Amino acid sequence: MKRFFNRALGRLAVLAAGLATMAAAHAATPPEIRVDYAYYSPESLVIKRYGWLEDEFKPDHAQIKWVLSLGSNRALEYLNSGAIDIGSTAGLAAVLGKANGNPIRTVYIFSRPEWTALVVRKDSPIKTLADLKGKKIAATKGTDPFLFTLRALHTVGLTRDDVELVNLQHPDGRTALANGQVDAWAGLDPHMAAAQIDDGDRLLYRNVDFNTYGFLNAREAFLQQYPETVARVLKVYEKARLWIVAHPDDAAKIVAEESKVSLPVAKLQLQRNDFSQPVPGAQQIAALKAAAPILVQEQLVKPGTDLPQVIDALVDSQVAQPVVTAAQGQ
Structure with a gap:
């Protein structure tokens, strides 16, 4: 009986050690966080300019690697290849990527733009x-x-x-x-x-x-392994969103300088963005489901693809909601 008890204790100790190791790995900050910046994502330009991500992760000794995305197609390529962990795309482009096997989840809305015509x-x-x-x-x-x-x-x-x-x-x-x-x-x-x-x-x-929403997407594997890191990135994005709303002229100057366009051009761009809905959810899901038939009609996805299911699996409010609620309560 004593031998059985000792063996059971030993197994419990091994299990506890394993769980502790898994928990530590789950909560750990990666040594490098790879994020994109894009001229169509004003928050990314503000964050990069002021070094807010570097400041957020300085205590963890984590390096921030910035990668320029010239369009949703590039951001999706970088996410799919693992070149970036978090990237900026348009909503319907993210659906197309997800439907064709890109393992991403949308964790934040950086704007509701009229950015194309x-x-x-x-x-x-x-x-x-x-x-x-x-x-x-x-x-x-x-x-x-x-x-x-x-x-x-x-x-x-x-x-x-x-x-x-x-x-x-x-x-x-x-x-x-x-x-x-x-x-x-x-x-x-x-x-x-x-x-x-x-x-x-x-x-x-x-x-x-x-015009579909501006989606901030995370690789599913990165989100699963580093949920707290993703939440901290979103905290910085939320800081930038609120700053842009409060400082539109200063934001326009940053967009102009980073994008190498004139100030009137940057101001026109920002005027066509609605920054009021940062948490992805039912509104984005409904808009994407209304837009999704074009992907089938133009044979951009495999026959039989369940696009409503793809969209439901893509849009994830769980990380952003507490971050935004906390920021608004400050």
Whole structure:
């Protein structure tokens, strides 16, 4: 009996040690936290400028690695490859990535933007969406502007087979439009705002409902291993969101300097962002489910993909809600 009792105690000790090790690993801060910054994510630019993430994790001796994302497609590539742990994308682009196997969860909403529209040159003869039939449109595949374009075309009975989509990164799309290499461009701020103010380009088609939210996504493996780290990153994002709302002129200066655009361009970009809804949830889920059919209609996901299930698995409010509640209570 005594031998059995001692063996049981030994097993309990081993189990306790294992659980303690797992708990320590679960709670530990990684030596390096890899995050993206993007010209379409004002919070990321403010945080990077002021070194707020570096300050937050300095006591842990954790290094912050910043990686520039020029579009949702790049951010999703970096997340999928593990080059970054947390990255900024448009909502529908995140759904597309998740549906095609990218293991991410959306943990924060950095803005509700009207950041994309279909743009033509000021002297363009194109006046309506129907006029785009047979024309060249620059759009970055896998991004909100690309998906916005497909949805816009569908409103007048056109599909991507009725136009020639030219896959260019957002800044290159603007250049191609200015040079007459394409007839229209699926713009993205701040480049779109710059095209309007600096070049006099026209917004041919706008639809704020076709602009999906600005999603901050975490790799699922990183979120599972380091939930407290993700919560602390969101705490810094929330600090930046509140700071932008309180200091719009200073925020515009940072956006202008980081994005290398004029101050009027940066101000126009910020005016097209709603920073009031940082916690992902039912509103984003409903918007994405309304937008998701375009992914099936344009055969961008595998046949039989359960997109409502993908969206439900993508949007996660559990980390952001207590962070935002705490910040608002300060």
